[in-house]
Amino acid sequence: MSKKFFxxxxxxxxxxxxxxxxxxxxxxxxFNLQKNIYRLALRGQLEEMTYYQKIIFCSISxxxxxxxxxxxxxxxxxxxxxxxxxxxxxxxxxxxxLNLYSYWKNLxxxxxxxxxxxxxxxxxxxxxxxxLKPQWEAYTEINNFNFQDNIxxxxxxxxxxxxxxxxxxxxxxxxxxxxNDYNYNNHKxxxxxxxxxxIIKNIINFYLNINIARNNSExxxxxxxxxxxxxxxxxxxxxxxxxxxxxxINYGKSFCILCNNKDSALLLIKIIRRTFLVLGFSxxxxxxGNYDKGFKFIFLKYLISIxxxxxxxxxxxxxxxxxxxxxxxxxxxxxxxxxxxxxxxITLQNAILKINVILIHWFNYxxxxxxxxxxxxxxxxxxxxxxxxxxxxxKRNITITWKRQCLIYINNRKxxxxxxxVVKLLFLEYINRNKYFPLVFYRSIYDLDKVYWx
Numbered sequence: 001m002s003k004k005f006f007x008x009x010x011x012x013x014x015x016x017x018x019x020x021x022x023x024x025x026x027x028x029x030x031f032n033l034q035k036n037i038y039r040l041a042l043r044g045q046l047e048e049m050t051y052y053q054k055i056i057f058c059s060i061s062x063x064x065x066x067x068x069x070x071x072x073x074x075x076x077x078x079x080x081x082x083x084x085x086x087x088x089x090x091x092x093x094x095x096x097x098l099n100l101y102s103y104w105k106n107l108x109x110x111x112x113x114x115x116x117x118x119x120x121x122x123x124x125x126x127x128x129x130x131x132l133k134p135q136w137e138a139y140t141e142i143n144n145f146n147f148q149d150n151i152x153x154x155x156x157x158x159x160x161x162x163x164x165x166x167x168x169x170x171x172x173x174x175x176x177x178x179x180n181d182y183n184y185n186n187h188k189x190x191x192x193x194x195x196x197x198x199i200i201k202n203i204i205n206f207y208l209n210i211n212i213a214r215n216n217s218e219x220x221x222x223x224x225x226x227x228x229x230x231x232x233x234x235x236x237x238x239x240x241x242x243x244x245x246x247x248x249i250n251y252g253k254s255f256c257i258l259c260n261n262k263d264s265a266l267l268l269i270k271i272i273r274r275t276f277l278v279l280g281f282s283x284x285x286x287x288x289g290n291y292d293k294g295f296k297f298i299f300l301k302y303l304i305s306i307x308x309x310x311x312x313x314x315x316x317x318x319x320x321x322x323x324x325x326x327x328x329x330x331x332x333x334x335x336x337x338x339x340x341x342x343x344x345x346i347t348l349q350n351a352i353l354k355i356n357v358i359l360i361h362w363f364n365y366x367x368x369x370x371x372x373x374x375x376x377x378x379x380x381x382x383x384x385x386x387x388x389x390x391x392x393x394x395k396r397n398i399t400i401t402w403k404r405q406c407l408i409y410i411n412n413r414k415x416x417x418x419x420x421x422v423v424k425l426l427f428l429e430y431i432n433r434n435k436y437f438p439l440v441f442y443r444s445i446y447d448l449d450k451v452y453w454x
Contacts, residue, residue: 018064018080026065030056031446034134038446041138050197053131063087066126070119078119082109090123128203132223134446135200139226153300154368156251160299161311167247168308169258171265174297175272175285177224177253225250228275232257238264238271254300262289302366314374315366323362323378324385330354331389342392348406349418355386356424363429368436375426386416386423 033052040049056062064087071078085107104116111119164172204223229248232238238246246259246268259265265287276283288295294307301319305312331351332340359382369375390398390406408417416423 014084015080018084021064023065023068026061029061030065030130034130035446037131038134038138041135046197049135050200053200056131057127060087062127062130063090066123066130070122070126074122076119082111085109086119086123124206128206132204136223136226137446154365157300157302157313158368160249160256161304161313163247164258164306165311167258169247170260171262171287171289172295172297173257173265173268173285173287174299175255175283177221178282178284221252225253225255228272229255232268232271238268241267251300256299265289312370314369314371319366320378323358324381326358327355327382327385342389344393348390349421352418352421352423359424359426363426367433372427372430375430379425379427382423383416
Protein backbone atom coordinates (compact mmCIF):
# COMPACT_ATOMS: atom_id res chain seq x y z
CA MET A 1 0.00 0.00 0.00
CA SER A 2 1.25 3.50 -0.82
CA LYS A 3 1.54 6.50 1.44
CA LYS A 4 -1.18 8.37 -0.49
CA PHE A 5 -3.68 5.61 0.13
CA PHE A 6 -3.31 5.89 3.88
CA UNK A 7 -3.65 9.64 3.81
CA UNK A 8 -7.09 9.09 2.26
CA UNK A 9 -8.17 6.36 4.72
CA UNK A 10 -11.11 8.34 6.12
CA UNK A 11 -13.96 6.08 5.07
CA UNK A 12 -16.26 6.11 8.09
CA UNK A 13 -18.12 2.99 6.93
CA UNK A 14 -14.85 1.04 6.89
CA UNK A 15 -13.89 2.29 10.35
CA UNK A 16 -17.37 1.58 11.71
CA UNK A 17 -17.33 -1.93 10.23
CA UNK A 18 -14.00 -2.60 11.96
CA UNK A 19 -15.43 -1.59 15.33
CA UNK A 20 -18.45 -3.87 14.84
CA UNK A 21 -16.42 -6.79 13.49
CA UNK A 22 -17.51 -10.24 14.69
CA UNK A 23 -14.36 -11.91 15.97
CA UNK A 24 -16.16 -15.21 16.50
CA UNK A 25 -16.71 -15.50 12.75
CA UNK A 26 -13.04 -14.78 12.11
CA UNK A 27 -12.01 -17.42 14.66
CA UNK A 28 -14.34 -19.96 13.04
CA UNK A 29 -12.84 -19.19 9.62
CA UNK A 30 -9.32 -19.65 11.02
CA PHE A 31 -10.31 -22.86 12.79
CA ASN A 32 -11.63 -24.39 9.54
CA LEU A 33 -8.35 -23.56 7.79
CA GLN A 34 -6.36 -25.05 10.66
CA LYS A 35 -8.50 -28.20 10.57
CA ASN A 36 -7.59 -28.69 6.90
CA ILE A 37 -3.89 -28.13 7.68
CA TYR A 38 -4.09 -30.70 10.47
CA ARG A 39 -5.72 -33.39 8.32
CA LEU A 40 -3.37 -32.83 5.38
CA ALA A 41 -0.35 -32.95 7.70
CA LEU A 42 -1.57 -36.31 9.03
CA ARG A 43 -1.68 -37.67 5.48
CA GLY A 44 1.70 -36.20 4.59
CA GLN A 45 0.26 -34.09 1.75
CA LEU A 46 2.82 -31.32 1.93
CA GLU A 47 1.81 -29.25 -1.11
CA GLU A 48 -1.89 -29.14 -0.19
CA MET A 49 -1.02 -28.30 3.42
CA THR A 50 1.21 -25.42 2.28
CA TYR A 51 -1.68 -24.07 0.18
CA TYR A 52 -3.87 -23.58 3.26
CA GLN A 53 -0.96 -22.17 5.25
CA LYS A 54 -0.47 -19.53 2.54
CA ILE A 55 -4.17 -18.63 2.78
CA ILE A 56 -3.69 -17.82 6.47
CA PHE A 57 -0.84 -15.47 5.57
CA CYS A 58 -2.74 -13.72 2.77
CA SER A 59 -6.25 -13.53 4.21
CA ILE A 60 -7.48 -10.19 5.55
CA SER A 61 -9.60 -12.10 8.10
CA UNK A 62 -6.65 -13.91 9.68
CA UNK A 63 -4.51 -10.76 9.61
CA UNK A 64 -7.31 -8.87 11.37
CA UNK A 65 -7.57 -11.61 13.98
CA UNK A 66 -3.80 -11.56 14.56
CA UNK A 67 -3.80 -7.77 15.02
CA UNK A 68 -6.73 -7.97 17.43
CA UNK A 69 -5.15 -10.74 19.53
CA UNK A 70 -1.81 -8.89 19.81
CA UNK A 71 -3.57 -5.69 20.91
CA UNK A 72 -5.57 -7.58 23.55
CA UNK A 73 -2.62 -9.64 24.74
CA UNK A 74 -0.39 -6.60 25.38
CA UNK A 75 -3.22 -4.18 26.37
CA UNK A 76 -2.27 -1.73 23.62
CA UNK A 77 -4.27 1.45 23.08
CA UNK A 78 -4.31 1.92 19.31
CA UNK A 79 -6.96 3.70 17.26
CA UNK A 80 -9.13 1.83 14.77
CA UNK A 81 -7.52 3.69 11.86
CA UNK A 82 -4.03 2.52 12.83
CA UNK A 83 -5.30 -1.05 13.26
CA UNK A 84 -6.84 -0.94 9.79
CA UNK A 85 -3.63 0.39 8.28
CA UNK A 86 -1.67 -2.42 9.92
CA UNK A 87 -4.06 -5.05 8.56
CA UNK A 88 -4.26 -3.69 5.01
CA UNK A 89 -0.51 -3.11 4.67
CA UNK A 90 0.77 -6.25 6.39
CA UNK A 91 3.42 -8.02 4.33
CA UNK A 92 5.47 -11.10 5.16
CA UNK A 93 9.20 -10.65 4.72
CA UNK A 94 12.06 -13.01 5.39
CA UNK A 95 14.12 -12.26 8.48
CA UNK A 96 17.09 -10.94 6.47
CA UNK A 97 15.01 -8.87 4.02
CA LEU A 98 13.07 -7.11 6.76
CA ASN A 99 13.50 -3.30 6.59
CA LEU A 100 11.08 -2.00 9.17
CA TYR A 101 12.11 1.65 9.03
CA SER A 102 11.11 2.26 5.39
CA TYR A 103 7.99 0.16 5.94
CA TRP A 104 7.00 2.28 8.97
CA LYS A 105 7.80 5.54 7.18
CA ASN A 106 5.52 4.75 4.22
CA LEU A 107 2.61 3.92 6.52
CA UNK A 108 2.43 7.50 7.85
CA UNK A 109 0.84 6.46 11.15
CA UNK A 110 0.79 8.13 14.55
CA UNK A 111 2.94 5.46 16.18
CA UNK A 112 6.59 5.56 17.19
CA UNK A 113 9.07 3.42 15.26
CA UNK A 114 9.94 1.44 18.39
CA UNK A 115 6.31 0.58 19.17
CA UNK A 116 5.59 -0.21 15.53
CA UNK A 117 8.56 -2.60 15.31
CA UNK A 118 7.40 -4.48 18.40
CA UNK A 119 3.76 -4.69 17.25
CA UNK A 120 4.67 -5.75 13.70
CA UNK A 121 6.91 -8.59 14.86
CA UNK A 122 4.34 -9.84 17.35
CA UNK A 123 1.64 -9.85 14.66
CA UNK A 124 3.88 -11.90 12.36
CA UNK A 125 4.65 -14.28 15.24
CA UNK A 126 0.92 -14.69 15.86
CA UNK A 127 0.25 -15.48 12.18
CA UNK A 128 3.08 -18.01 12.12
CA UNK A 129 1.68 -19.57 15.28
CA UNK A 130 -1.68 -19.95 13.50
CA UNK A 131 -0.12 -22.01 10.70
CA LEU A 132 2.35 -24.07 12.75
CA LYS A 133 -0.01 -25.03 15.58
CA PRO A 134 -2.19 -27.52 13.61
CA GLN A 135 0.83 -28.89 11.76
CA TRP A 136 2.58 -29.78 15.01
CA GLU A 137 -0.66 -31.12 16.44
CA ALA A 138 -0.61 -33.64 13.58
CA TYR A 139 3.07 -34.43 14.11
CA THR A 140 2.27 -35.33 17.73
CA GLU A 141 -0.46 -37.81 16.84
CA ILE A 142 -0.49 -41.41 18.12
CA ASN A 143 2.40 -43.63 16.94
CA ASN A 144 4.65 -40.59 16.82
CA PHE A 145 6.86 -39.40 19.63
CA ASN A 146 5.55 -36.06 20.87
CA PHE A 147 3.23 -34.70 23.48
CA GLN A 148 1.15 -31.77 22.27
CA ASP A 149 2.05 -28.40 23.75
CA ASN A 150 -1.47 -27.82 25.10
CA ILE A 151 -1.38 -30.86 27.37
CA UNK A 152 -0.88 -30.47 31.12
CA UNK A 153 2.42 -31.50 32.69
CA UNK A 154 0.70 -34.07 34.87
CA UNK A 155 -1.01 -35.60 31.83
CA UNK A 156 2.34 -35.91 30.05
CA UNK A 157 3.79 -37.65 33.13
CA UNK A 158 0.85 -40.07 33.34
CA UNK A 159 1.08 -40.94 29.66
CA UNK A 160 4.84 -41.45 29.96
CA UNK A 161 4.18 -43.80 32.89
CA UNK A 162 1.76 -45.82 30.78
CA UNK A 163 4.30 -46.10 27.99
CA UNK A 164 6.92 -47.38 30.45
CA UNK A 165 4.49 -49.91 31.93
CA UNK A 166 3.35 -51.34 28.61
CA UNK A 167 6.70 -51.07 26.81
CA UNK A 168 9.32 -51.80 29.49
CA UNK A 169 12.62 -50.69 27.96
CA UNK A 170 15.84 -51.41 29.83
CA UNK A 171 17.43 -47.95 29.57
CA UNK A 172 15.94 -44.51 29.91
CA UNK A 173 17.51 -41.23 28.74
CA UNK A 174 16.14 -37.98 30.10
CA UNK A 175 17.25 -34.62 28.67
CA UNK A 176 16.30 -30.98 29.10
CA UNK A 177 17.32 -27.88 27.17
CA UNK A 178 19.15 -25.46 29.46
CA UNK A 179 19.61 -22.41 27.22
CA ASN A 180 18.30 -20.91 24.04
CA ASP A 181 21.34 -18.77 23.27
CA TYR A 182 22.04 -20.28 19.86
CA ASN A 183 22.73 -18.25 16.73
CA TYR A 184 20.82 -17.99 13.45
CA ASN A 185 23.40 -19.62 11.15
CA ASN A 186 23.76 -22.75 13.30
CA HIS A 187 20.13 -23.66 13.84
CA LYS A 188 19.03 -22.74 10.29
CA UNK A 189 20.50 -25.90 8.74
CA UNK A 190 18.96 -28.06 11.43
CA UNK A 191 15.45 -26.67 10.92
CA UNK A 192 15.75 -27.33 7.18
CA UNK A 193 15.88 -31.07 7.87
CA UNK A 194 12.22 -31.04 8.92
CA UNK A 195 9.55 -32.16 6.46
CA UNK A 196 8.32 -28.75 5.23
CA UNK A 197 8.23 -26.68 2.08
CA UNK A 198 10.84 -23.96 1.63
CA ILE A 199 8.43 -21.16 2.45
CA ILE A 200 7.43 -22.82 5.74
CA LYS A 201 11.08 -23.43 6.62
CA ASN A 202 11.78 -19.72 6.15
CA ILE A 203 8.75 -18.92 8.27
CA ILE A 204 9.95 -21.21 11.08
CA ASN A 205 13.32 -19.46 11.03
CA PHE A 206 11.58 -16.09 11.27
CA TYR A 207 9.43 -17.35 14.14
CA LEU A 208 12.37 -18.74 16.10
CA ASN A 209 14.51 -15.62 15.66
CA ILE A 210 11.78 -13.29 16.89
CA ASN A 211 10.01 -15.43 19.45
CA ILE A 212 12.87 -16.99 21.41
CA ALA A 213 14.59 -13.67 21.90
CA ARG A 214 11.47 -12.19 23.51
CA ASN A 215 9.01 -14.66 25.01
CA ASN A 216 9.79 -18.30 24.43
CA SER A 217 6.71 -20.43 23.82
CA GLU A 218 5.87 -24.09 24.26
CA UNK A 219 5.42 -24.41 20.50
CA UNK A 220 8.97 -23.13 19.96
CA UNK A 221 10.34 -25.67 22.44
CA UNK A 222 8.37 -28.44 20.76
CA UNK A 223 9.75 -27.49 17.33
CA UNK A 224 13.33 -27.66 18.61
CA UNK A 225 13.04 -30.90 20.58
CA UNK A 226 10.91 -32.44 17.83
CA UNK A 227 13.73 -31.75 15.36
CA UNK A 228 16.21 -33.46 17.67
CA UNK A 229 14.21 -36.65 18.25
CA UNK A 230 13.05 -36.75 14.61
CA UNK A 231 16.64 -36.80 13.36
CA UNK A 232 17.51 -39.55 15.86
CA UNK A 233 14.45 -41.65 15.05
CA UNK A 234 15.19 -41.58 11.30
CA UNK A 235 18.79 -42.70 11.79
CA UNK A 236 18.93 -46.33 10.47
CA UNK A 237 22.24 -47.07 12.23
CA UNK A 238 20.78 -46.36 15.68
CA UNK A 239 17.74 -48.51 14.93
CA UNK A 240 19.93 -51.52 14.04
CA UNK A 241 22.18 -51.00 17.05
CA UNK A 242 19.19 -50.92 19.38
CA UNK A 243 17.80 -54.26 18.09
CA UNK A 244 14.54 -52.56 17.17
CA UNK A 245 13.10 -49.07 17.39
CA UNK A 246 13.71 -46.86 20.38
CA UNK A 247 10.84 -44.79 21.74
CA UNK A 248 11.23 -41.00 21.57
CA ILE A 249 9.16 -38.50 23.52
CA ASN A 250 9.44 -34.74 23.77
CA TYR A 251 7.44 -32.20 25.74
CA GLY A 252 8.45 -28.55 25.77
CA LYS A 253 12.09 -28.27 26.81
CA SER A 254 12.23 -31.90 27.98
CA PHE A 255 12.68 -35.06 25.95
CA CYS A 256 13.00 -38.76 26.78
CA ILE A 257 14.36 -41.79 24.96
CA LEU A 258 13.64 -45.40 25.90
CA CYS A 259 15.85 -48.11 24.43
CA ASN A 260 16.97 -51.69 25.09
CA ASN A 261 20.69 -51.60 24.32
CA LYS A 262 23.32 -49.99 26.56
CA ASP A 263 25.70 -49.28 23.67
CA SER A 264 22.86 -47.58 21.82
CA ALA A 265 22.06 -45.46 24.88
CA LEU A 266 25.68 -44.33 25.29
CA LEU A 267 25.94 -43.53 21.58
CA LEU A 268 22.71 -41.52 21.73
CA ILE A 269 24.13 -39.40 24.55
CA LYS A 270 27.22 -38.61 22.48
CA ILE A 271 25.14 -37.74 19.41
CA ILE A 272 22.77 -35.51 21.38
CA ARG A 273 25.59 -33.65 23.11
CA ARG A 274 27.33 -33.15 19.79
CA THR A 275 24.08 -31.93 18.21
CA PHE A 276 23.50 -29.44 21.00
CA LEU A 277 27.11 -28.24 20.78
CA VAL A 278 26.73 -27.56 17.05
CA LEU A 279 23.44 -25.72 17.60
CA GLY A 280 25.05 -23.52 20.21
CA PHE A 281 22.94 -24.37 23.27
CA SER A 282 23.43 -26.89 26.04
CA UNK A 283 21.30 -29.48 27.78
CA UNK A 284 21.30 -31.83 30.75
CA UNK A 285 21.01 -35.46 29.71
CA UNK A 286 21.21 -38.48 32.00
CA UNK A 287 20.96 -42.23 31.50
CA UNK A 288 19.05 -44.51 33.87
CA GLY A 289 18.86 -48.30 33.90
CA ASN A 290 18.26 -51.19 34.42
CA TYR A 291 14.47 -51.56 34.38
CA ASP A 292 14.59 -54.92 36.19
CA LYS A 293 16.80 -53.61 39.02
CA GLY A 294 14.98 -50.30 39.33
CA PHE A 295 15.94 -46.64 38.96
CA LYS A 296 14.63 -43.12 39.55
CA PHE A 297 14.51 -40.08 37.31
CA ILE A 298 13.01 -36.57 37.36
CA PHE A 299 10.63 -35.46 34.60
CA LEU A 300 8.78 -32.10 34.74
CA LYS A 301 9.42 -31.76 38.52
CA TYR A 302 8.06 -35.27 39.16
CA LEU A 303 10.22 -38.00 40.66
CA ILE A 304 9.35 -41.28 38.94
CA SER A 305 10.59 -44.42 40.73
CA ILE A 306 10.63 -47.66 38.78
CA UNK A 307 11.28 -51.12 40.15
CA UNK A 308 9.67 -54.01 38.32
CA UNK A 309 6.68 -54.38 38.52
CA UNK A 310 6.04 -51.15 40.48
CA UNK A 311 6.07 -47.53 39.32
CA UNK A 312 5.62 -44.67 41.79
CA UNK A 313 5.17 -40.96 41.06
CA UNK A 314 6.08 -38.36 43.69
CA UNK A 315 7.07 -34.71 43.81
CA UNK A 316 10.77 -34.01 43.40
CA UNK A 317 12.93 -32.40 46.08
CA UNK A 318 13.22 -29.31 43.88
CA UNK A 319 9.43 -28.94 43.73
CA UNK A 320 9.12 -29.25 47.52
CA UNK A 321 11.86 -26.69 48.07
CA UNK A 322 10.14 -24.28 45.67
CA UNK A 323 6.90 -24.60 47.65
CA UNK A 324 8.67 -23.79 50.92
CA UNK A 325 10.45 -20.83 49.30
CA UNK A 326 7.07 -19.50 48.15
CA UNK A 327 5.69 -19.76 51.68
CA UNK A 328 8.76 -18.10 53.20
CA UNK A 329 8.57 -15.28 50.65
CA UNK A 330 5.03 -14.68 51.90
CA UNK A 331 5.95 -14.66 55.59
CA UNK A 332 9.44 -13.12 55.62
CA UNK A 333 11.35 -10.24 54.09
CA UNK A 334 15.05 -9.38 54.00
CA UNK A 335 16.37 -6.39 55.95
CA UNK A 336 19.09 -4.02 54.75
CA UNK A 337 21.76 -6.55 55.82
CA UNK A 338 20.16 -9.39 53.84
CA UNK A 339 18.81 -11.19 56.92
CA UNK A 340 15.36 -12.79 56.96
CA UNK A 341 12.89 -10.99 59.19
CA UNK A 342 9.35 -12.18 59.97
CA UNK A 343 6.62 -9.90 58.65
CA UNK A 344 4.72 -8.47 61.62
CA UNK A 345 1.92 -6.63 59.81
CA ILE A 346 0.33 -9.84 58.47
CA THR A 347 -2.12 -11.55 60.81
CA LEU A 348 -2.33 -15.32 60.97
CA GLN A 349 -5.81 -15.18 59.44
CA ASN A 350 -4.64 -13.25 56.36
CA ALA A 351 -1.54 -15.43 56.07
CA ILE A 352 -3.69 -18.58 56.03
CA LEU A 353 -5.80 -17.21 53.16
CA LYS A 354 -2.69 -16.59 51.04
CA ILE A 355 -1.02 -19.87 52.06
CA ASN A 356 -4.09 -21.90 51.04
CA VAL A 357 -3.99 -20.45 47.52
CA ILE A 358 -0.36 -21.56 47.14
CA LEU A 359 -1.08 -25.02 48.58
CA ILE A 360 -4.06 -25.66 46.29
CA HIS A 361 -2.06 -24.60 43.24
CA TRP A 362 0.82 -26.90 44.24
CA PHE A 363 -1.50 -29.81 44.99
CA ASN A 364 -3.33 -29.49 41.65
CA TYR A 365 0.01 -29.89 39.91
CA UNK A 366 0.99 -32.98 41.94
CA UNK A 367 -2.43 -34.56 42.47
CA UNK A 368 -1.41 -37.63 40.41
CA UNK A 369 1.29 -38.67 42.92
CA UNK A 370 0.91 -42.23 44.19
CA UNK A 371 2.39 -42.06 47.71
CA UNK A 372 0.24 -40.41 50.39
CA UNK A 373 3.10 -40.37 52.93
CA UNK A 374 4.82 -37.62 50.95
CA UNK A 375 1.85 -35.33 51.50
CA UNK A 376 1.84 -36.13 55.22
CA UNK A 377 5.50 -35.16 55.43
CA UNK A 378 4.87 -31.88 53.58
CA UNK A 379 1.99 -31.05 55.96
CA UNK A 380 4.32 -31.42 58.95
CA UNK A 381 6.98 -29.22 57.36
CA UNK A 382 4.42 -26.52 56.46
CA UNK A 383 2.90 -26.51 59.96
CA UNK A 384 6.36 -26.22 61.48
CA UNK A 385 7.24 -23.33 59.13
CA UNK A 386 4.12 -21.38 60.16
CA UNK A 387 4.84 -22.01 63.86
CA UNK A 388 8.45 -20.81 63.51
CA UNK A 389 7.23 -17.69 61.71
CA UNK A 390 4.94 -16.88 64.65
CA UNK A 391 7.83 -17.31 67.11
CA UNK A 392 10.05 -14.95 65.12
CA UNK A 393 7.16 -12.52 64.68
CA UNK A 394 6.56 -12.10 68.43
CA LYS A 395 10.21 -12.82 69.44
CA ARG A 396 9.19 -14.96 72.41
CA ASN A 397 7.99 -18.42 73.34
CA ILE A 398 4.35 -18.67 72.30
CA THR A 399 3.78 -22.39 72.97
CA ILE A 400 0.89 -21.95 75.42
CA THR A 401 -0.84 -19.22 73.39
CA TRP A 402 -0.27 -21.18 70.18
CA LYS A 403 -1.93 -24.33 71.54
CA ARG A 404 -4.88 -22.40 72.99
CA GLN A 405 -5.63 -19.97 70.14
CA CYS A 406 -4.13 -21.33 66.91
CA LEU A 407 -4.63 -25.11 67.03
CA ILE A 408 -7.99 -26.57 66.08
CA TYR A 409 -9.06 -30.22 66.05
CA ILE A 410 -11.34 -31.21 63.17
CA ASN A 411 -12.29 -34.91 62.94
CA ASN A 412 -9.48 -35.73 65.39
CA ARG A 413 -6.90 -34.01 63.16
CA LYS A 414 -4.79 -31.18 64.49
CA UNK A 415 -5.07 -28.13 62.24
CA UNK A 416 -3.66 -24.60 62.29
CA UNK A 417 -6.49 -22.08 62.19
CA UNK A 418 -7.59 -18.57 63.06
CA UNK A 419 -11.27 -17.72 63.41
CA UNK A 420 -12.94 -19.46 60.44
CA UNK A 421 -9.81 -19.92 58.34
CA VAL A 422 -7.89 -23.20 58.52
CA VAL A 423 -4.66 -24.20 56.77
CA LYS A 424 -5.45 -26.87 54.20
CA LEU A 425 -3.85 -30.28 54.61
CA LEU A 426 -2.30 -31.73 51.46
CA PHE A 427 -2.91 -35.24 52.80
CA LEU A 428 -6.67 -34.62 53.14
CA GLU A 429 -6.80 -33.07 49.68
CA TYR A 430 -5.08 -36.18 48.35
CA ILE A 431 -7.35 -38.79 49.95
CA ASN A 432 -10.51 -36.80 49.07
CA ARG A 433 -9.53 -35.99 45.50
CA ASN A 434 -11.81 -36.94 42.64
CA LYS A 435 -10.75 -39.62 40.20
CA TYR A 436 -8.55 -37.96 37.62
CA PHE A 437 -8.88 -38.68 33.91
CA PRO A 438 -6.00 -37.20 31.91
CA LEU A 439 -6.38 -35.75 28.46
CA VAL A 440 -5.31 -38.44 26.01
CA PHE A 441 -2.14 -37.08 24.44
CA TYR A 442 -2.97 -38.13 20.90
CA ARG A 443 -6.39 -36.43 20.77
CA SER A 444 -6.49 -33.10 18.98
CA ILE A 445 -8.93 -30.21 19.07
CA TYR A 446 -8.91 -30.23 15.26
CA ASP A 447 -10.54 -33.64 14.90
CA LEU A 448 -12.72 -33.83 18.02
CA ASP A 449 -15.44 -31.90 19.78
CA LYS A 450 -14.24 -28.65 21.39
CA VAL A 451 -16.11 -29.56 24.57
CA TYR A 452 -13.44 -32.20 25.27
CA TRP A 453 -10.80 -29.49 25.67
CA UNK A 454 -12.77 -27.15 27.95
